[in-house]
């Protein structure tokens with residue numbers, strides 16, 4: 001199932017949260033959705049799921065337009081909101097049965113058992129939600145989003161606040177769910193996107209600024225600053241380097257080794273050799289380093 005997001009704009013009062021954003025999600029994709037705080041990710045997710053109306057543009061799924069009123073098309077979308085508000089006084093099964101009732105599903109008990117199995121809630125299934133760890137609460141949120149077996153799953157920061165073990169488990173769970181569904185999930189964790197996504201979308205100030213595979217992003221399709229790793233024979237002050245070289249950033253690895261990112265797309269190596277000669281320094285190592293997704297994200301979204 002694919003979804004077309006065309007020319008979406010959204011204002012909160014005077015503030016433009018989304019600015020003429022167009023993007024499509026294709027069947028079977030697991031898409032990482034990145035953007036700095038306030039970029040408009042949650043707003044777009046609420047519009048895709050029909051929780052919020054856009055001021056301009058359309059979201060189309062299967063030829064139908066997604067709006068808050070179009071319940072039929074919304075039935076094929078599952079949504080895990082950020083800080084998912086769960087009814088914490090309910091038992092897991094009670095809560096999921098209530099959700100199944102909301103969708104007027106037949107065979108509620110069977111549907112509840114299926115999502116409990118899918119999300120690995122089995123060992124905790126007799127507990128109240130308030131007695132669960134954050135990781136298990138997220139599983140309940142995922143189970144809730146999956147109960148009506150939607151084709152598209154929209155997950156707003158599903159791994160925020162989890163410990164490394166739970167984080168890994170939820171990632172694996174998302175990956176396994178994505179074998180059957182189109183999944184869009186927002187995150188601030190770059191390694192997560194590198195680890196599980198086949199596509200990345202980056203927005204900034206409500207605009208789409210990059211869209212492609214992690215490899216395509218890293219290959220310089222949107223920004224091609226070539227980082228270098230330099231090691232001098234003797235210590236060098238970082239301020240001397242940053243004061244005399246055209247750098248976007250400098251990361252010291254020791255008092256004589258640094259990872260340098262150029263301010264523009266120029267090759268830093270000849271500049272570094274001249275710098276070394278001028279300062280009577282010896283260069284022991286000088287190698288190119290592929291920019292990480294984190295570097296690319298920072299470069300693209302720093303305003």
Ligand SMILES: Nc1ncnc2c1ncn2[C@@H]1O[C@H](COP(=O)(O)OP(=O)(O)OP(=O)(O)O)[C@@H](O)[C@H]1O
Nearest residue numbers: 012015017035036037038039040041042043044082
């Ligand atoms: N209900 C609202 N009323 C007014 N402004 C809002 C509302 N919701 C969001 N905004 C503003 O719209 C912009 C986009 O917010 P949104 O929550 O969509 O960003 P985000 O990318 O999800 O951020 P984060 O990563 O911090 O969750 C922000 O400037 C935010 O302050």
